[in-house]
Amino acid sequence: MTESITGACFCGSIRFRFNQPPVAKRACWCRDCQYLSAGNASINLIFPLASRELEGEVRDYVSLSDSGNTMRRSFCPHCGTPLFSTSSSRPEMVVVRAGALDDRELGKPEGFIWTASAPSWGLTDTDLPSCPNQPPPVAAR
Template sequence: MRFRFDHAPLAVRSCWCRDCQYLACGNASVNAFFRRAGLSMEGAPAVYVSHAASGNTMRRSFCPHCGTHLFSEAEARPETVVVRVGTLDDREVGRPASIIWTGSAPGWAELDPAVPHCEGQPAIPPVPPSPSAAG
């Protein structure tokens, strides 16, 4: 399965919520936020629906062939797709600009003091309109 976006990520965060720790084998996951518009896929992912600590209903997509976790989509934010940076061909776009859910991080977690932290779910900024939607 292959996918691509026609734009750069809107934001990149490291997340220490318990769900992300499970997905990242005990570490934080690094997630890039993209507009859904501009996503193209070859193949269809398998899907698992769950409820996050933030209260969001999450749709988690993974490769049906190898099981690699690819995307998360919050029901409350249908215009965005959260992509696991490790699945991108160009992982250099994945430098986290913030670290979230630090209140759930284990005591041994190394949290870069130069990167802003949030103990839980931060307010999500509005998604800017896609360039093609501009008048």
């Protein structure tokens, strides 16, 4: 039995739960993520969308990403915490922003993506795999 993975936004009006481990954990240095993450890479866990339980009403912002996919980013309308994103290229998956996890130790990334978009001082871990732009889609584990 897998322990569930839980999280919430800063103000607590949105809570979520996944009852399975993530299929991937990555740090993303794309330009869009630098806006969302106050200048840093975003730390993301990817889960099957069907495994998400959500309490509270998120608001969405839809935009075209550097990869050419339509991205729907969900945030708390009260406190603005970035929580989720989904991509038109793989609508069955949801990306969770690791800052919202109750156990932030779970966010340790397995690799870095979009490193070509990082500023010159952008930190990556040279022991982990890194991809200069969009990696191949993740498969369900």
